Amino acid sequence: MPDIDPRHHSSDGVTLVLVHGGLWGESDAERFWHRPGIVRGLSERGFTVLAPERPRRPADWADEARHLAGALPDRPVFLVAGSNGCSAAVRVAAQQPGSVRGVMLAWPATAGDASVDRLDREQLAGVGATEPVVDALLAGETLRGTTDADLAALRVPVGVMASVPSNPHHQRHTVDALLRLVPGAVELPGSPEAPVPWFAEHLPDFLATVERFAAMRA
Template sequence: MDADQFWALPGVTGGIRRAGFPVLAPNRLHRPPNWHAESEHLAAFLPEQPVAVVAGSNGCSAATRLALAFPTRIARLLLAWPATAGDITVDSHTRAGLAASGASDQNIRALLDGQTLRGVTDNELATLTMPVSVLPSAPENPFHQRRTVDSIRRLLPGSEELYGCPEPPRPDFPSHLDRLLASITKFADR
């Protein structure tokens, strides 16, 4: 899944632009060896001034690593539909997909390891200093479980929970677009 399928085609990036915000929606690194490589790839797209970062699903791990590496360049961080780490069923499914794509055991471990979020320890997550908002998947699903949102909120007690909705590629997402856009633009405009 690329940025166009996740953000553009469902209308998210266009809606944010229509609200008057500039949008950069780079594709994540193709077949990254680890989350650090993902954050280095994304860092090349950061403008000089601090920005609001909106990340979705596994992109929350990449964005969190980015915020940890470049805290002065990230004004605020929105973790939307954060992917659940440490679920045996989900991890075995993901492990099989990564292995079928040719990922080494070392890379698979690097991409699946983590606590609340893949690729990030809870101690690291708790050190984020910029404002963080979390948007849950509603309804939750095996890949985006409620417990992930609750854990992030517990580790970042100053974080804010936004209105939840299905992820953009899901067929039930379109009826939630306007409310999601309102949440994102309010988040970015602070």
């Protein structure tokens, strides 16, 4: 990404909405954004930062999108989504483009992998999700909860960050597909996912990437 001259950019007045990962209460904003220092770090850079909780027991991704849309303030925001939270963010950006200045998809969760879906199906069933709910949450093409046609129709700026190193739940080919499908999507420097312990050494670079992406799209 090109360098941004700080004389020409201020984070003041820019609102970031952080959408955490997980499925059915597997994670929360505290574990995903607060504990790794992301909320504090972005706030110190001058952003207004909101990190709402996703619904703990959604029936489907439409339910997720309604919940997230209801948590947005009455001004345009940047959505910074992680892992499975990317599905909710994309749906909101598609449905309310006037409310979204840009979307950063960090470590997007891989859809359609039989081994991964089997593990997630077992995890969801283990916490009480019914079969129709599990089917709805795992359905999708490149991203769960969306079709590739939905992604190709997005009309907001999108940045995509790969998980480095990649892993079964966050595979490189998902990032490549998003970059092909979403008009104008740009690849951002990758990092480990926020909840893992070794993310800490990558925190400064992650914060700088968010700041640069928001500056370029402001």
